[in-house]
Amino acid sequence: GQQVMQIPQYQHVQEGEDFTTYCNSSTTLSNIQWYKQRPGGHPVFLIQLVKSGEVKKQKRLTFQFGEAKKNSSLHITATQTTDVGTYFCAGLRSNDYKLSFGAGTTVTVRA
């Protein structure tokens, strides 16, 4: 089954507001990747986090890797209509180096 859990499954956001999506793994991860899939599109790589406690920013997006390397978060500030889509985390398990995708957080934006 799914070993990487993402919450929430759906996020409805007013344009201009902030939101956070979370990713949790039952096992320690070597790294975690985040992808964005626009409606009708394919997943596109956003970022990879490797170090414990690592924080990376891409414009309005802030990605964080937990100290225990079992969880991660994506925070978007001042949401825009271009942020619509599904955000997936994918964790690379330390024990077998298998990449496991979460079920995703689907974001809709109210103008």
Added chain:
Amino acid sequence: EAGVAQSPRYKIIEKRQSVAFWCNPISGHATLYWYQQILGQGPKLLIQFQNNGVVDDSQLPKDRFSAERLKGVDSTLKIQPAKLEDSAVYLCASSLEGVPGELFFGEGSRLTVL
């Protein structure tokens, strides 16, 4: 740089029929993946190739699914016979590294089984 190419983009078949999907990865990418994405779910790995060898096919339903990557470049995924629950998007991805780094996905092949 050309991206990952997949065909066909859409396919509708009846249950028990067969179907094949083709993927050409980004030039120079040694690792090729086939994922199944059911509506509302995350991609699920079916098979991973490193050059022309299989690295992981633990989640491939081998009684009906098969895949090959002859010559270590393009790849074909076949389903025979198809079941209703095989309706999904089949995504091909490639990466430079053996241990998954950034994955580059193709547009996907959407399969509907009636």
